[in-house]
Amino acid sequence: MNTARRAARGLLPPLASVAVYFLARPLLHSDAAALAVAGAIPAAYAIVAALVWRRIELFALLSTAAFALACIVSLLDGGSALPLKLHEAAITFVLGIALLVAVLIRRPMPVGRWLKVPDDQRSTDETLGVLIGAFLVVHALVQLVLALTMSTATYLTAGRVIGWAVLAGGALSLWTYLRRIRQRATTVG
Incomplete structure (x- = not known):
């Protein structure tokens, strides 16, 4: 797959996650919860991409690991949105x-x-x-x-x-x- 198409495909999950945040925020009790739901989209995309295309993107892997750690830190900090941001x-x-x-x-x-x-x-x-x-x-x-x-x-x-x-x-x-x-x-x- 060419580089431009791969780059465009890589931008889709972060942009979708922003849209999901704005849709989820009115329904959830906090910014942290909406960020967690929205952040799960790029993480899920990275996992599906690894399974379907059998290719692990380094930044996607790091971002998914950092997102999981941010969710844990947010929970330990009483639901702070800062780690998720x-x-x-x-x-x-x-x-x-x-x-x-x-x-x-x-x-x-x-x-x-x-x-x-x-x-x-x-x-x-x-x-x-x-x-x-x-x-x-x-x-x-x-x-x-x-x-x-x-x-x-x-x-x-x-x-x-x-x-x-x-x-x-x-x-x-x-x-x-x-x-x-x-x-x-x-x-x-």
Whole structure:
């Protein structure tokens, strides 16, 4: 299946979950309950996709695990909606910190190899680790601030758009850096 179709198919469950939240919220007693019902859609989609297509998407797996953990934390916290709002931001935060710590301890993750960078040197992995790690941490922190300052309904719409804008900025920076590396490799080689 082509990448564009797979990406579009991957956006459907999160968008459907927002719609389900707005439908379920008037019927349920709390934001947390409506978020749990709405969040079950992408989780169920990930499970069905793994069974039907026999393909496990890493982010879907991480998101489903984070959602399950957020449900448990929400229950233990007396039904707080905050863990359910931030379950995806928790993933980007942990991944971003892991990339940054790996660079700090001088063991950068092989991001250049994962992205098939022609100039796959340690310095490239360090730069990519800092670039991607920083944007992931910024995304998580922006989501945290938005979740703390906005109502759940506003957060689900505005928070997603703002979060996507932060990630798009990171993706544009990454694309620009990778393009420069590939151009340099073409002129040298």
